[in-house]
Amino acid sequence: MRSVDVVIVGASLAAAAAAKRLVDAGLETLVLERKELPRHKICSGILSPRGHRFLLENFGPLPRETLHEPTSCRGVTFHFPSMVSMPMDFFGGPTPHLHRKYSDYWAIQRSGAEVHDRTSFVGLEDRGGHVLVQARKQGEPVEYRARQVIGADGPSLPVVRALYPDYPKQIPWFFVGQKFHDIIDCPLSPDYFHFWFHPGLGHYTWSHARDGRQIVGVGFKRGDNFARKHQVVQRYLEEKHCVRLQPPDDDIEGCAENFGPSLINRYVFGKGNVLVTGQAAGFLNMIGEGMSCALHSGAISGEAVVEARLRNRPVQEIYRKMIASEVRRTTDQWNPLKIAFDKPHEADFPAALMELSWGDRAKVLRDMWRFVVLFKEFKWGRQIASAALQRPIIGGYSMRRWL
Numbered sequence: 211m212r213s214v215d216v217v218i219v220g221a222s223l224a225a226a227a228a229a230k231r232l233v234d235a236g237l238e239t240l241v242l243e244r245k246e247l248p249r250h251k252i253c254s255g256i257l258s259p260r261g262h263r264f265l266l267e268n269f270g271p272l273p274r275e276t277l278h279e280p281t282s283c284r285g286v287t288f289h290f291p292s293m294v295s296m297p298m299d300f301f302g303g304p305t306p307h308l309h310r311k312y313s314d315y316w317a318i319q320r321s322g323a324e325v326h327d328r329t330s331f332v333g334l335e336d337r338g339g340h341v342l343v344q345a346r347k348q349g350e351p352v353e354y355r356a357r358q359v360i361g362a363d364g365p366s367l368p369v370v371r372a373l374y375p376d377y378p379k380q381i382p383w384f385f386v387g388q389k390f391h392d393i394i395d396c397p398l399s400p401d402y403f404h405f406w407f408h409p410g411l412g413h414y415t416w417s418h419a420r421d422g423r424q425i426v427g428v429g430f431k432r433g434d435n436f437a438r439k440h441q442v443v444q445r446y447l448e449e450k451h452c453v454r455l456q457p458p459d460d461d462i463e464g465c466a467e468n469f470g471p472s473l474i475n476r477y478v479f480g481k482g483n484v485l486v487t488g489q490a491a492g493f494l495n496m497i498g499e500g501m502s503c504a505l506h507s508g509a510i511s512g513e514a515v516v517e518a519r520l521r522n523r524p525v526q527e528i529y530r531k532m533i534a535s536e537v538r539r540t541t542d543q544w545n546p547l548k549i550a551f552d553k554p555h556e557a558d559f560p561a562a563l564m565e566l567s568w569g570d571r572a573k574v575l576r577d578m579w580r581f582v583v584l585f586k587e588f589k590w591g592r593q594i595a596s597a598a599l600q601r602p603i604i605g606g607y608s609m610r611r612w613l
């Protein structure tokens with residue numbers, strides 16, 4: 211059995227950031243990835259300025275193969291049913307349009323950690339002084355032993371499931387899917403990521419240019435019909451925005467998403483010697499942007515392991531103290547008081563709103579409210595309001611709500 215300091219599950223961005231901190235501190239770090247690397251990852255690849263800075267500072271300039279065409283994105287355009295559109299540029303200029311298959315591979319290689327791909331985590335046993343990790347490499351059982359384990363395994367949550375088998379039943383699940391179309395005519399600017407606040411289209415509706423094609427994506431509560439939902443959006447884009455597309459190509463993509471925990475401060479950080487980070491822990495920014503918080507939370511999980519060893523303290527205690535800053539950062543983005551009176555986002559929504567006429571501002575606020583009502587069934591409203599009120603009183607969000 212292979213024995214190392216830390217095993218990280220998943221070879222994505224949260225894992226690369228965690229691994230970088232651990233390797234830099236001299237800890238023997240092993241990353242397990244269920245797929246063969248470089249692996250595909252469904253993602254729009256729109257990186258926030260903060261995520262971009264993290265990559266530059268930790269891994270260096272991005273090689274060309276880590277980018278899609280167009281190679282950068284200026285910001286986000288919000289569209290509303292009243293046909294008002296609001297383009298918003300990222301603070302500090304355009305950011306790279308990441309090709310996740312190659313950017314994640316590049317980052318994990320730059321971390322310096324040893325990676326075992328085609329190795330799927332299946333379970334663990336925390337024995338106090340160490341953790342036994344069970345995995346399958348190309349179908350064959352394989353076991354590892356580590357002082358700590360970090361679950362950076364994204365929304366499929368295998369490590370969370372091993373720790374809390376009932377957890378997946380306790381949260382709402384969404385499905386997001388995208389189809390790729392050859393373009394006949396597309397007036398939507400290729401420089402922006404386009405997002406629709408339209409309750410009639412779905413919980414999450416987007417479109418953007420990639421490598422000469424147009425992506426049309428839709429997200430909704432799991433259980434609905436993707437083909438039908440996608441057709442509604444494609445027809446809407448044609449009728450309302452004059453977007454004329456060929457029928458979708460064969461490379462259709464979709465996955466289940468654990469959207470919600472960061473809105474209501476219900477993160478999952480693990481227990482004992484097992485830490486959970488990135489999207490698996492619930493980090494997802496507004497508009498489903500998850501890379502920057504995956505990178506930062508991943509780095510914090512790695513730092514927490516290093517700190518816990520230096521100070522000889524329980525790793526959960528250290529991790530929970532350190533991760534509070536990233537929780538503030540992410541949950542602030544959903545906090546209505548922060549949105550109204552501060553600038554939690556990396557593009558200027560209030561400034562874009564102020565550029566509109568009074569009439570259009572009223573339409574945008576009404577349309578946003580109607581969109582928010584779509585989420586009423588999840589009963590998040592009271593929890594968001596109580597977190598918002600808590601924020602100025604305790605200077606953060608209650609740790610008692612974390613698993």
Ligand SMILES: Cc1cc2nc3c(=O)[nH]c(=O)nc-3n(C[C@H](O)[C@H](O)[C@H](O)COP(=O)(O)OP(=O)(O)OC[C@H]3O[C@@H](n4cnc5c(N)ncnc54)[C@H](O)[C@@H]3O)c2cc1C
Nearest residue numbers: 220222223224244254255256331363364488489500501504
């Ligand atoms: C359609 C879509 C569009 C998106 N667009 C954007 C965007 O434009 N910008 C943005 O910032 N974010 C976007 N996101 C979100 C972003 O992709 C994620 O939040 C981010 O990738 C989370 O990173 P992570 O490192 O936590 O986990 P992930 O990137 O999900 O990586 C988890 C890794 O763990 C591996 N793994 C899973 N199970 C096992 C197992 N049992 N054993 C071993 N390995 C395992 C997976 O194969 C994967 O490599 C989008 C997501 C979707 C679905």
